[in-house]
Amino acid sequence: MASGTGSTEDRSYTERLTRLGGARWKQVLDVQAPYRWNLRRHLGxxxxxxxxxxxxxxxxxxxxSSVGVDHNAESVGLCREAGLRAITTDELESSEEMIPGRFDALLAAHLLEHLPEGAAAxxxxxxxxxLAPGARLVFICPQQRGFRSDxxxxVYFDDDLLARTMREIGGEVVDQSSFPFPRAAGPWFTYNExxxxxxxxDRR
Incomplete structure (x- = not known):
């Protein structure tokens, strides 16, 4: 399954993320609570x-101590305004934050489905x-309804393609799951992952 038009690099995409995340109903219901729990469960x-x-x-x-990286300078600017550590991809080689072996985990959440086909690894x-030897790797991608929403x-990443990408970068799969609902919810619930x-x- 593949589609895709538009860009994630410009100001309009940052504005879209901000608008969607700031929707009042999401704030009232605290819809991010289960996702925060799942994130901390794997990366706390x-x-x-x-x-x-x-x-x-x-x-x-x-x-x-975590650091974010993004190719959208507008998005990185918002991270910094919020007091978060973040750099652009252009700053990757020059940033003092980027020390070999510093991080013991990598998160790629809602990233891979935006990339050209075959480019993820x-x-x-x-x-x-x-990354440190034995670092944890966490990939998160939307299921069918979420994929169609943007x-x-x-590229539609399911369990098989995510596992293949994990192996291509030298990782071994420890666990795969559907969150927050079982896989059957994927076709109708936008935020199933x-x-x-x-x-x-260990590369030593």
Whole structure:
């Protein structure tokens, strides 16, 4: 399944993320509560490299030592305004935050489905040098309804494709799940997610 038009690099995409995340009904119901719990369950207490951090929706709930990376300078600016550690992809080589082996986890949440077909492993590999041996890897992607909800989505990542991507970057799959509801909810619930957790092989 593939589609995708539009860009995640410009101001309009940042504005869209901000508008969707700030919807009043989402604030009243605290719809992010179960997702925060799941994020902390997998990554709590770890120094995380959040690749494709966007406006910091996940980054704000990770350990304060964590760092977000995004190619959208507007989104990174909002992260910094909120007091989060974030850099653009252009700053990757020059940032003092990026020390080889510093991070003991990598998060790619709602990133892979935006990339060109076949590009996921190549996009992730440059970040591996910043991970400690045995680092935890967490990939999160939308299921069917969520995939169709955004014109910038390009490739549909299910459990099989997520597992393949994990292996392509030298990781081993530890767990795969559907969250917050079972897989059957994917066609009708926009926010049902595939969650793949892995471990980076010790490269020493």
């Amino acid at each position: 207490g770890r120094t995380v490299l959040d690749v494709g951090c966007g406006i910091g929706r996940n980054l704000q709930h990770l350990d304060p 190549d996009v992730l590999r440059p970040y591996l040098r910043f 014109a910038t989505h390009t 595939f969650v793949t957790v892995g471990r980076l092989a």
